[in-house]
Amino acid sequence: MVKIRLTRLGRKNAPFYRVIAIQTREKRDSRAIEQLGTYDPTQNPSEFKVDKDRVKYWLGVGAQPTDTVARFLAKEGLYKVEKKKFTKKPGKKKLEKAGEQEEEKKPEVKAEPVIEEKTEEKVEEKPEEPKE
Secondary structure, rough: EEEEEEEOOOOOEEEEEEEEEEEEOOOOOOOOOOOEEEEEEEOOOOEEEOOOHHHHHHHHHHHHHOOOHHHHHHHHHOOOOOOOOOOOOOOOOHHHHHHHHHHHHHOOOOOOOOOOOOOOOOOOOOOOOOOO
C-alpha cells in the first residue's frame, strides 16, 4: 500500500518537509517512490506546495494520505477529510462524573402526589338467548 506522507529535512530547530509517495512499511526518511511537493512550517504563514496533477494521480491509484497531509490537501481542495469516528466508550469514572453534573444542573422540584379518580366502568351484560 502506498501512503502520501511527509519526510523531514532541514537542520535542528529549522524543519523542512517533503511531501512524498512511499510504501507504507518503509521508514520515514527512506527512499520515496516520488516527490510530490514541499511543506515549510518556518515561513509565516507556513508554505505548502504540491504538484496537484501527481497528487490526484496517486489518490486515484489508491494511495492514502496521512492525517497531516490530508488536512493540507483538504485546504488545497484535493482531498475530503472525514471526521474520525470514536468507538471507545467513556470509562466508569467519566460516566459517574457526568451523572453527578447532571444531578447538580437539575433544579429540585418536589413532586406532589397525583390523585387519580377511579371511574367505574359499567359493563353491559347481554341477555342470554335461549338455546333451541
